[in-house]
Amino acid sequence: MTVYDHVSQQHQRLLRLLEELERTPAEAMLVRSALFATLEEELLHHAEAEQDIFYRMLFERMPDSLAIVEAFDAHSTILHALAEVQILPFDNSRWADKFAALHLLVRAHVLEEEGVIFDLARLKISPCEARALGECMKELPLEADDDATLFEHPAASGQAAGLRLLH
Ligand SMILES: [Fe+2]
Numbered sequence: 001m002t003v004y005d006h007v008s009q010q011h012q013r014l015l016r017l018l019e020e021l022e023r024t025p026a027e028a029m030l031v032r033s034a035l036f037a038t039l040e041e042e043l044l045h046h047a048e049a050e051q052d053i054f055y056r057m058l059f060e061r062m063p064d065s066l067a068i069v070e071a072f073d074a075h076s077t078i079l080h081a082l083a084e085v086q087i088l089p090f091d092n093s094r095w096a097d098k099f100a101a102l103h104l105l106v107r108a109h110v111l112e113e114e115g116v117i118f119d120l121a122r123l124k125i126s127p128c129e130a131r132a133l134g135e136c137m138k139e140l141p142l143e144a145d146d147d148a149t150l151f152e153h154p155a156a157s158g159q160a161a162g163l164r165l166l167h
């Protein structure tokens with residue numbers, strides 16, 4: 001499985017979870033909280049795996065690429081949107097609006113990643129490397145190592161490094 005297959009597969013799962021949550025009414029609080037816990041875990045794991053494995057190699061191959069800096073920054077923006085949902089009780093009247101903002105950001109980032117970022121990666125990463133990266137991402141444990149340092153682009157806002165603080 002290549003890194004593109006793996007990342008796309010995780011995107012489809014994340015988008016399905018986001019859609020399911022958006023369809024879940026506020027009254028179904030237990031369902032909402034269970035789905036949201038799964039989303040939190042999988043979204044953070046996905047962003048960490050991308051930064052530590054996929055984006056790290058992209059940065060090494062294209063240290064000056066603005067698209068790569070923007071991808072790191074998109075993770076920071078998503079992290080903040082996630083934190084804004086996390087602080088609200090599940091039955092709060094603002095929950096749906098904050099959640100919809102998060103959903104939009106993730107959807108836009110997925111499009112960007114599977115478009116511009118994949119195109120750039122295919123220019124700089126060989127098919128053999130793409131398979132190795134995909135396997136590495138697949139093997140990354142779901143439970144993050146809190147002591148490890150999350151790879152961050154030196155030109156990015158740096159806030160995505162706080163991803164692990166949310167665990
Ligand atoms: Fe990403």
Ligand SMILES: [Fe+2]
Nearest residue numbers: 007011050113
């Ligand atoms: Fe992604």
